[in-house]
Amino acid sequence: MNDRSGRRPGRGPDAGSLAVRQMSPGELGATCQVLGLAFADNPSTLANVHGDRDKARRTTERAVRVVKLRSRYSHVLVAEQEGRLAGVLNAVQWPHCQLRAWEKFKTAPTMIAVMGSALPRAFAMMNARAKHDPREAHWHIGPVGVHPGHQGRGIGKALLGSFLDMADEQGCPAFLETDVDKNVALYQKFSFMVIAQQDIIGINTRFMWRAPKRHQAPPAARYERRQRS
Numbered sequence: 001m002n003d004r005s006g007r008r009p010g011r012g013p014d015a016g017s018l019a020v021r022q023m024s025p026g027e028l029g030a031t032c033q034v035l036g037l038a039f040a041d042n043p044s045t046l047a048n049v050h051g052d053r054d055k056a057r058r059t060t061e062r063a064v065r066v067v068k069l070r071s072r073y074s075h076v077l078v079a080e081q082e083g084r085l086a087g088v089l090n091a092v093q094w095p096h097c098q099l100r101a102w103e104k105f106k107t108a109p110t111m112i113a114v115m116g117s118a119l120p121r122a123f124a125m126m127n128a129r130a131k132h133d134p135r136e137a138h139w140h141i142g143p144v145g146v147h148p149g150h151q152g153r154g155i156g157k158a159l160l161g162s163f164l165d166m167a168d169e170q171g172c173p174a175f176l177e178t179d180v181d182k183n184v185a186l187y188q189k190f191s192f193m194v195i196a197q198q199d200i201i202g203i204n205t206r207f208m209w210r211a212p213k214r215h216q217a218p219p220a221a222r223y224e225r226r227q228r229s
């Protein structure tokens with residue numbers, strides 16, 4: 001349970017010094033920096049920028065600010081370890097999880113400046129991913145990132161656990177996409193199931209769904225059940 005400040009005791013090996021809470025507006029810059037560092041080695045991010053790690057970090061840091069964390073629909077959790085911002089989880093509720101046409105138009109000039117020559121590939125990736133977005137109520141999680149110096153210490157699990165407790169209380173499913181095998185295993189531990197996969201710009205991208213506790217059928221199973229009855 002969260003304490004009165006909205007903080008939540010962490011889990012895992014460093015649980016004693018770990019707190020998960022909502023991001024405050026003054027932390028936007030530091031939060032984007034953590035995501036930039038966390039995604040500098042991500043396969044899709046690297047594919048967008050032809051393997052340039054530093055560009056992957058910079059473009060992620062700036063793009064998440066423009067199209068993700070600044071959105072008024074974003075729910076951003078941060079993990080603080082020994083007073084330092086170490087991890088971030090962003091989630092947006094459907095249908096606001098996909099940019100509408102006017103939002104794409106509004107953010108286009110900044111995105112051109114941020115992504116440069118990587119923009120066509122990034123858009124192709126975003127459009128291909130968007131086609132898998134379930135057309136029903138859900139929390140769309142992403143990005144989730146932990147500072148490279150703090151990975152593997154239970155911070156990602158603490159962020160996911162905290163967020164999914166809230167989703168369960170709301171009775172709301174969750175959805176995400178990932179392109180890293182290790183992450184598929186992590187999300188499966190939280191009862192996410194792979195419901196689709198697609199090769200997108202050469203990267204095997206998995207789409208994962210999690211029903212809230214006590215409602216475990218993924219959308220495809222529910223669809224098939226409706227067809228049978």
Ligand SMILES: CC(C)(COP(=O)(O)OP(=O)(O)OC[C@H]1O[C@@H](n2cnc3c(N)ncnc32)[C@H](O)[C@@H]1OP(=O)(O)O)[C@@H](O)C(=O)NCCC(=O)NCCS
Nearest residue numbers: 038144145146151152153154155156157177178182183186
């Ligand atoms: C994926 C990520 C958020 C997990 O957070 P974390 O704090 O490193 O993970 P935790 O310590 O809470 O959990 C460890 C589990 O995550 C998985 N994992 C994924 N990436 C890992 C990494 N770089 N280091 C250690 N574990 C990792 C392992 O399966 C591990 O399982 P185990 O505990 O059974 O061994 C984090 O590693 C990260 O930011 N990675 C780079 C960015 C990324 O891929 N984000 C997710 C995109 S879908």
